[in-house]
Amino acid sequence: MPRNSSTPLPPNPKYTDGEKHIHVKLAEKLVATRLTVTDISGGCGSMYAVEIASPQFAGLSPVKQHRMVTEVLKDDIKQMHGIQIKTAAA
Template sequence: MTHLRFNSTVVSSTPPASLNEGEKHLYSKLFEKFQPTKLIVEDISGGCGSMYQVEVVSSAFKDLNMVKQHRLVNETLKEEIKGMHGIRLTTKATA
């Protein structure tokens, strides 16, 4: 199991047990692709999986503007996004 530390928050390759199945799926895909220092995935649709709020902080975004960062995440989740009503996305490059 990989652990990364960011502002005293541990980001693990294993999704937190508190996440529902949809959140865990997105978390795992994003962790694998971006090896983030911060990763938050939250189903904000009331549990039905139609709307998610996602925050990803990763060195993979270094020197990329926000649009390009979001495109990378959207490409990673393109199949999952097809079944969603929407996604709120926040991305940031690590220093």
């Protein structure tokens, strides 16, 4: 069944609270068509890997795409040790 583009992509039910928080923010703000958030800090929430595809990235360089992600997460990133970002236009 096709996903309604006006409905944010739902988070994986297996996500931790931190993963879900990041997923919801990115899915809503960047209209993600594909999105995976993984806590790569061993569960303490200090580092995440994000893979996101969004139509809003079309025509933008990877640097500009990454800036869009970090802008959405700027308050959260202040509490992290690091973040890995992979983006794609979709």
